[in-house]
Amino acid sequence: MTASPTLDPTVVPATDVTPAAHPTHAGSAADSPWWRHAVIYQIYPRSWADANGDGIGDLPGITARLPYLRELGVDAIWLSPFYTSPQADAGYDVADYRDIDPLFGTLADADAMLARAHELGLKVIVDLVPNHSSDEHAWFRAALAAGPGSPERERYMFRDGQGESGELPPNDWRSVFGGPAWTRTVDADGTPGQWYLHLFDPKQPDFNWEHPEVRAEFEDILRFWLDRGVDGFRVDVAHGLIKEEGLPDWEESQEMLGGADEEHDERRPPMWDQDRVHEIYQRWRRILDAYNPVEGDTVDRNRDRILCAEAWVHPQERAVRYVRDDEMHQAFNFDFLTTQWVAADLRTVITSSFEAADSVGAPSTWVLSNHDVVRHASRLGLPVGSKRPNGIGIGDPQPDVELGLRRARAATAIMLALPGSAYLYQGEELGLPDSTDMPDEYRQDPAWERSGRMERGRDGCRVPLPWEADRPAFGFGPSADTWLPQPAVYGRYAVDQQEGVEGSTLELYRALLATRRERALGVGSFTWVEGYGEDVVAFVVDAAGERTLVVTNLGTAGVALPEGASVLLSSAPLAQDGTVGTDTTVWARL
Structure with a gap:
């Protein structure tokens, strides 16, 4: 744990600090379903x-390490895709939705992983990629072979081109990964043919979700995995399945992940968040609900199968439409992830998140890192106000490592105190930074080449984990091979360097998760604390008959805790005078 910084002599007093008259969020029942x-x-x-030992993680490797997660204190795991795939986009280009890619193992390995997770009390959520398939999917191969006008092509978004001989794309849409969102086919006789839509890589053709066969196929895929025992699905690009009728031009660029931290145009892009996408999820919800166990006349809500939307949608009022009570159970709260390290901004996004989710009776979700963004231990080490980068590499502005970790620990302590559900990304509990000095020749994210090598992409947050500092590949596997190179500094973050070490980031996460559970913070009511000033985020969570005060100091002056407050834990040591230092979060019993 880093030492406390030198503080201004001024101390923010706590004499006038008091909870607001009314809670911002009323909380949930103590016996609420697990996913809330x-x-x-x-x-x-x-x-x-x-x-x-092939340098690529696999299902048996996951199974062997699951006890670590039980000890960490999480409730469930979500796995990114493990389906059969040519791996053009790290598995988000699926060739067979009902089988495991040999890189990761077999269906028997998946069954063993599910059984072991359930044995340990961990639920398992798997990724589902419905917006697009691989171009090596049997349906797409059949579509290319069948030619224009065929029933096979109706399952995808094939269109004739514009121009005198169809030499121009059907519209001006751009790929999220850069370049045009259309690729032209070549007919059997070698002449140029129709174009197909791919909002991502050319090897990821978009399905036509207006087609009943596509809808029926995915409903069957849901049942296939539910029958094998999965507890839910994280739905990739959930806002992209339905496109506006006629595919009108859209002159705006497609930023990576929807440009979610940019100013938002009031117009809705014709490829995202179309109203009729919701009818798909209403059908899916009925399928999942049918799998809920019923004992007598009672449904066991702690065994609910759930849907979680990856939907980069603005404003929040539209985003929460995905979690109305007849659709998905959760949706990622990306507004929280993209918020700058500014107290006023954090207060605003937390309030608006509760208000939006409460308006439809859904839990808010909280997330700071995932496989698509720079890890928050690095992101928060950049100057406040910096544009969120899509990857950091050699020659780019580099984060302040110590500052980033200190702020990351404080931010996580805010997040895990907030009522609702929280998502952690592997390795954040170790304080892992992005690999920001990876040589460009190792990069595999298609965004790197498709953007004309302008965006480094997501490889930096996807580097294999360090488990044991003194072993080859830091204990990632039995060989020294890793599919992406691990930075030398990862050794200091290895699990075996942090287990049992007071103040380590791993032990902080374990303490946060244990205290969150003990004090039932996930179902508590939330009330802002007034009187601390503009550089402090302070609130009270009331649950299970206990009141937990959370204070985060983003300013330079020390912040005093109220008289009688008993510190439960802190993201960094308190100052010598007992005040909360800069970039520190404290949980205290009132």
């Missing part, structure tokens, strides 16, 4: 643990 308050840990299978 769960902490869910994302595993990126390629980078979690390698059992066979």
Whole structure:
């Protein structure tokens, strides 16, 4: 744990500090379904643990390491795709939704992983990629072979081109990964043919979700995995399935992840968040609800199968439409992830998040890192106000490592105190930074080449985990091979360097998760604390008959705790005078 910084002599007093008259969020019942308050840990299978020594993480590696997550204190795991895939986009280009890619193992390995997770009391959520398939999917191969006007092509978004001989794309849409969102086919006789839509890579053709066969196929895929025992699905690009009729031009660029931290145009892009997408999820919800166990006349809500939307949608009022009570259970709260390290901004986004989710009776979710963004231990080490980068590499502005970790620990302590559900990304509990000095020749994210090498992409947050500092590949597997190079500094973050070490980031996470559970913070009511000033985020969570005060200091003056407050834990040591230092979060019993 880093030492406390030198503070201004001024101390923000606590004499006039008091909770607001009314809570911002009323909380949930103590016996609420598990997903309303769960902490869910994302595993990126390629980078979690390698059992066979080929340098790529696999399902047996995950199974072997699951006890670590039970000890960490999470409730569930979410796995990024492990399906059969040519791996053009790290598995988000699926060739077979009902089988496991040999890189990761077999269906039997998946069954063993599910059984072991359930044995340990961990629920398992798997990724579902419905917006697009791989161009090596049997349906797309059949579509290319069948030609224009065929029923096979109706399952995808094939269109004739514009121009005298169809030489121009059907519209001006751009790919999220850069370049045009259309690729032209070549007919059997070698002449140029129709174009197909891919909002991402050309090897990821978009499905036509107006087609009943596409809808029926995915409903069957849901049942296939539910029958094998999965506890839910994280739905990739959930806002992209339905496109506006006629595919009108859209002159705006497609930023990575929707440019979620930019100013938002009042117009809705014709490829995102179309109203009729909700009818798809209403059908899916009925399928999942049918799997809920019923004992007598009672449904066991702690065994609910759930849906979580990855939907980069603005404003929040539209985003929460995905979690109305007949659609998904959760949606990622990306507004929280993209908020700057500014107290006023944090207060605003937390309030608006509760208000939006409460308006439809859903839990808010909280997340700071995932496989698509720079880890928050690095992101928060950049100057406040910096544009959120899509990857950091050699020659880019580099984060302040110590500052980033200190702020990351404080931010996590805010997040895990907030009522609702929280998502953790593998390795954040170790304080892992992004790999920001990875040589460009190792990069595999398609965003790197498709953007004309303008965006480094997501490889930096996907580097294999360090488990043991003194072993080859830091204990990632039995060999020294890793599919992406690990920075030398990862050794100091290895699990075996932090277990049992007071003040380590791993032990902080374990303490946060244990205290969150003990004090039922996930179902509590939330009330802002007034009187601290503009550089402080302070609130009270009331649950299980206990009141927990949370104070985060983003300013330079020390912040005093109220008289009688008993410190439960702190993201960094308190100052010598007992005040909360800069970039520190404290949980205290009132």
